[in-house]
Amino acid sequence: MFSIEDDDKANRGIINNFPSVPSPYLNFDPQLLPQSSQPEYIFLEGAGSKQRGRFELSFTQIGTSCLIGATIGGIRGIYSGIKLTSMENQTSTYNRTQILNSVFKNGARLANTFGTLSVYYSIFGIILEKTRGCEDELNTIVAGTSTGLLYKSTSGLRRCGIGGLIGFSLATAFSLVTSRDKIKEIGKSILHS
């Protein structure tokens, strides 16, 4: 054990190597602790390690996409409302009502679309996660593709295919962005072998 009064050069050297150690009683190498780049969560005892799967995240996802849809739709509504009212010479009360109507209509429509898509995606994702018993990029891609297919399934085979393609490309792009590190590691291992 090292102590602060120790004049031993070797010990001093070791202590000085750890400038971040706050107290001589804690003079161990912080690198001995388990290192991980991911955040470490504390789970309730006996609750199992799979506490936050897709189901727990789904409501937040749906809410976020609804809110994004409402925001985009609202901005579009303001734009189209102002464009509509600026053409006709009416009172300001009329203009205000018209713009508000436009904002509510557009916002609600886009929020509904986004939210519905997100609900489909979450349902497919949860089903895939539960049936396959694991959580990876394949789930994301399959869920995205089937969401696109289902959403456009009423409007003809061609549009259905286009919807599926859009869903597939979005999901693939998302997985590529989120799992950059994994892809880098795979690439490194291929290069080194």
Added chain:
Amino acid sequence: MEEFGREPCPTRILEDLGGAFAMGLIGGGIFQGIKGFRNAPTGFNRRFNGAFHSIATKAPNIGGSFAVWGGLFSTIDCSLVAIRKKEDPWNSIASGALTGGILAARNGIPAMTASAVFGGLLLAMIEGFGLFFMHMSAEQFRPQPPVFEDPTNNANNTNMF
């Protein structure tokens, strides 16, 4: 009741919004499906088409109105928590009333009042039931008072013999 199972406040708005939307979409989908099936002309294909059309056009709107309620309610709830620095049933009741009032804001003062009273009563009922069941379930965890025998009695008994 399960406060520990919920998200902390800013994220809770999104969670409530999403939960309300999902509930409205799925519940409204089932309801509208039955309604469209019943209201369509005869023939199984037509009934099926009617149900499908009705779900596709009306379920997202129901989900949207649920989401507006849930999101606004949660936003006001969180704001009240931030302002009052405590979480209690009054927050929920007040935010239910305010949500009802705000959502009816374009229909005039009487409609706003009615809607606010309705929202407040609804949330008061929900919170009341929650508290009631919490008290019911807390009864079984009440610690039993331990029963001790009086040592003086014993001493008296031994002395008698």
